[in-house]
Amino acid sequence: MHLTHLSDEALVALLERGQEDALAELYDRYGQVAYSLAYRMLRNETLAEDAVQDAFLTVWRNAAKFVPERAKASTWLLTIVHRRAVDLVRREERRRTEPFTAGSEPVADEESAADAAWLRLQRERVQEALRRLPDEQREALELAYYGGFTQSELAERLGQPLGTIKSRMFAGLARLRELLGDVRIEEGTWDPRQSTT
Amino acid sequence: MGPEAIHDLTSAYALDALDADEAREFEEHMRHCAQCQSELADLQEVTAVLAYAAPPAAAAPALRGRILEQARAERSNVIPFPRAQAQPRRRTTWILGAAAAAAAAVAIGLGIWAATLHNDLGAERSAHSRLEQALAIAASPGSAHVDLTGANGSLAVAPSGRGVLVIPDLGKAPAGKTYEAWVIRGSKPSPAGLFRGGGSTVVPLSRRVPPGSVVAVTVEPKGGMPMPTTTPFITAKLS
Numbered sequence: 001m002h003l004t005h006l007s008d009e010a011l012v013a014l015l016e017r018g019q020e021d022a023l024a025e026l027y028d029r030y031g032q033v034a035y036s037l038a039y040r041m042l043r044n045e046t047l048a049e050d051a052v053q054d055a056f057l058t059v060w061r062n063a064a065k066f067v068p069e070r071a072k073a074s075t076w077l078l079t080i081v082h083r084r085a086v087d088l089v090r091r092e093e094r095r096r097t098e099p100f101t102a103g104s105e106p107v108a109d110e111e112s113a114a115d116a117a118w119l120r121l122q123r124e125r126v127q128e129a130l131r132r133l134p135d136e137q138r139e140a141l142e143l144a145y146y147g148g149f150t151q152s153e154l155a156e157r158l159g160q161p162l163g164t165i166k167s168r169m170f171a172g173l174a175r176l177r178e179l180l181g182d183v184r185i186e187e188g189t190w191d192p193r194q195s196t197t
Numbered sequence: 198m199g200p201e202a203i204h205d206l207t208s209a210y211a212l213d214a215l216d217a218d219e220a221r222e223f224e225e226h227m228r229h230c231a232q233c234q235s236e237l238a239d240l241q242e243v244t245a246v247l248a249y250a251a252p253p254a255a256a257a258p259a260l261r262g263r264i265l266e267q268a269r270a271e272r273s274n275v276i277p278f279p280r281a282q283a284q285p286r287r288r289t290t291w292i293l294g295a296a297a298a299a300a301a302a303v304a305i306g307l308g309i310w311a312a313t314l315h316n317d318l319g320a321e322r323s324a325h326s327r328l329e330q331a332l333a334i335a336a337s338p339g340s341a342h343v344d345l346t347g348a349n350g351s352l353a354v355a356p357s358g359r360g361v362l363v364i365p366d367l368g369k370a371p372a373g374k375t376y377e378a379w380v381i382r383g384s385k386p387s388p389a390g391l392f393r394g395g396g397s398t399v400v401p402l403s404r405r406v407p408p409g410s411v412v413a414v415t416v417e418p419k420g421g422m423p424m425p426t427t428t429p430f431i432t433a434k435l436s
């Protein structure tokens with residue numbers, strides 16, 4: 001069977017039947033995004049690999065719980081990766097205060113060049129949407145999502161009432177959703193120095 | 198915590214920004230709150246996309262094998278679930294060869310380069326950068342390109358199913374509305390991304406595009422819909 005032509009959701013259905021080639025295909029589709037996220041949060045290769053491995057095995061064990069009417073399979077998977085990385089970053093308290101140094105860049109072979117390009121497009125689009133958020137909303141979302149800070153920790157760290165932090169996260173996500181729907185190739189605010197590296 | 202207060206934990210929960218006690222409390226509440234369940238599902242579509250903004254990092258090649266090995270070891274615990282086998286898919290004949298030339302033809306034919314000349318420098322570079330990515334997809338060996346029906350432009354799909362819509366002169370969506378792309382398999386449309394238009398538009402599709410499916414664009418209320426509510430005005434069928 002040509003798994004590459006199946007939807008993500010169909011692959012998850014195959015996981016339920018214990019088909020590990022479907023897990024391999026899901027890893028090939030989302031392993032890099034999952035690892036990049038985990039590495040961004042954990043700043044450590046071993047911990048990031050642990051988070052990704054745990055997340056894929058959670059997906060493998062819990063495929064039957066996935067409800068395709070509720071969410072895209074990729075959303076479900078990336079949500080699990082994020083949750084696992086948050087658990088680890090909170091356990092490894094010191095990680096989030098260490099400076100972030102970029103990991104080794106993935107090398108795309110000819111076969112995966114198109115996928116690499118697609119990922120780069122997607123990354124630029126999301127980074128740009130983030131840049132266009134009001135500073136305080138971006139700060140709240142980034143510290144929460146990539147830093148793994150709880151809302152109470154954020155309130156303390158930023159010296160703001162909890163209610164303010166909640167509204168920044170709420171407004172930030174609402175605005176981000178709008179901005180992500182705003183895909184154009186001319187963007188006056190785009191800064192080439194920030195996204196070509 | 199009162200019922201008012203707990204609803205506004207939804208955003209923090211979607212960001213995994215609650216501590217363990219708060220998260221448990223919210224999950225307990227959500228079990229009986231259809232509104233929070235549906236809001237959370239919407240918000241998680243946004244938070245999951247944040248994963249893509251992380252700087253690219255390559256995992257050790259051995260990680261894949263370790264995951265599969267562990268999964269294999271656990272397989273005896275997975276109870277096979279009787280379910281209709283996914284439809285086997287036909288192998289498609291992908292357009293091969295002369296791909297780079299074809300990609301350039303796509304770009305020039307669509308007037309994309311001209312369109313970018315009118316922008317300021319930063320915007321122009323942005324446009325080029327996105328176009329380069331789109332063209333990398335179009336030019337990759339084995340990519341398929343299909344002319345759009347209903348508008349100038351084209352759909353390029355890599356053999357992996359990663360696709361991009363290039364629409365060089367798309368008017369802005371009406372106030373309060375958005376364009377929404379769909380990947381339609383059989384008669385089942387799945388949402389594949391929102392965009393606003395208003396110039397040369399390059400849309401990376403968030404869903405894979407399998408052979409035989411149709412990519413369509415409709416006008417939907419701002420924020421997008423889970424199912425199309427209007428007739429597509431742009432379509433492209435992948436053979």
